[in-house]
Amino acid sequence: MVSHLSAxxxxxxxxxxPLHFQHTWTVPADAVTPEAFQSTxxxxxxxxxxxxxxxxxxxxxxxxxxxSNYDPSALSDEERRQLHEQAEEAPFNDVLIDIxxxxxxxxxxxxxxxxxxxxxxxxxxxxxxIGEEPETDVAPDPRTLSVSENPVVTLEVVEASxxxxxxxxxxxxxxxxxxxxxxxxxxxxxxxxxxxxxxFQMSVATAAQTGPSVAIAK
Numbered sequence: 001m002v003s004h005l006s007a008x009x010x011x012x013x014x015x016x017x018p019l020h021f022q023h024t025w026t027v028p029a030d031a032v033t034p035e036a037f038q039s040t041x042x043x044x045x046x047x048x049x050x051x052x053x054x055x056x057x058x059x060x061x062x063x064x065x066x067x068s069n070y071d072p073s074a075l076s077d078e079e080r081r082q083l084h085e086q087a088e089e090a091p092f093n094d095v096l097i098d099i100x101x102x103x104x105x106x107x108x109x110x111x112x113x114x115x116x117x118x119x120x121x122x123x124x125x126x127x128x129x130i131g132e133e134p135e136t137d138v139a140p141d142p143r144t145l146s147v148s149e150n151p152v153v154t155l156e157v158v159e160a161s162x163x164x165x166x167x168x169x170x171x172x173x174x175x176x177x178x179x180x181x182x183x184x185x186x187x188x189x190x191x192x193x194x195x196x197x198x199x200f201q202m203s204v205a206t207a208a209q210t211g212p213s214v215a216i217a218k
Contacts, residue, residue: 003140004099004108007147008069013104017072019063019087021080026054064088066096067114069105093117108143119203122196126155130178155192156181 008014029048032041032055045058063084066072072080087096090113099110117125129135135153158164158181167179180189 001110003138003147003150004105004110004144005067005097006150007140007145008099008105010148011104011145013069015068015071016065017068018065019072019080019084021061021063021077021084023059023061023081025057026052027057029053029055064096066098068098069100069102087113091115104145106143106145108141119196119199122199126157129153130157130159149186149188151188155196156189 005014026049030053032046037046041055041057043059047056047058048054049056061081061084063080064087066083066087072083075083083096083098087094090096093116094113095116097110097112097114099105099108101107101109137152140147140150158167158170158177158179160177160179161175163170163177164179164181166182168182170177170179172178180193183189
């Protein structure tokens with residue numbers, strides 16, 4: 001499935017956009033007093049219906065993010081609202097996927113959720129792949145269009161008894177040397193490692209540098 005998303009991205013046809021839609025309801029005209037308008041309805045759009053003596057209240061909602069192979073703004077307001085409600089049924093770290101069959105996505109529609117894992121879970125997965133649970137090649141679905149890059153492993157780390165040859169940098173742990181495997185051509189491992197570094201920088205906060213406080217008794 002990830003290869004399928006990658007093939008769509010290669011063709012610049014992948015959208016990762018929030019679902020914007022209009023939420024509308026009605027309230028009695030008597031309820032919209034000047035005080036209520038200032039405290040509750042000042043940021044909404046109100047349309048008065050003299051026959052029903054009600055106000056039609058409209059609010060723009062910035063909904064959940066969705067991955068698709070089409071522009072979500074091309075959908076009707078009701079369709080965007082329904083997709084948002086589907087996304088809301090899942091935890092916040094689940095991203096709704098709605099891939100429809102078309103020229104840029106082959107003949108493989110996808111509709112489901114992609115779960116975003118924590119930085120710790122990602123590192124644990126890569127660590128186990130070094131020896132405990134090696135990753136294996138997974139061929140794309142026959143309906144998926146060609147993919148520019150589809151390596152066997154997410155990030156190939158070298159484990160050796162001596163500093164790996166050709167590695168820009170290696171670290172030592174429990175008598176073993178570890179390094180990101182160098183590559184020729186497309187630098188998949190380097191790019192994956194750089195992305196992990198960016199995620200790490202986003203997950204830590206710099207503590208303010210303050211000196212010691214000294215209390216002087218009077």
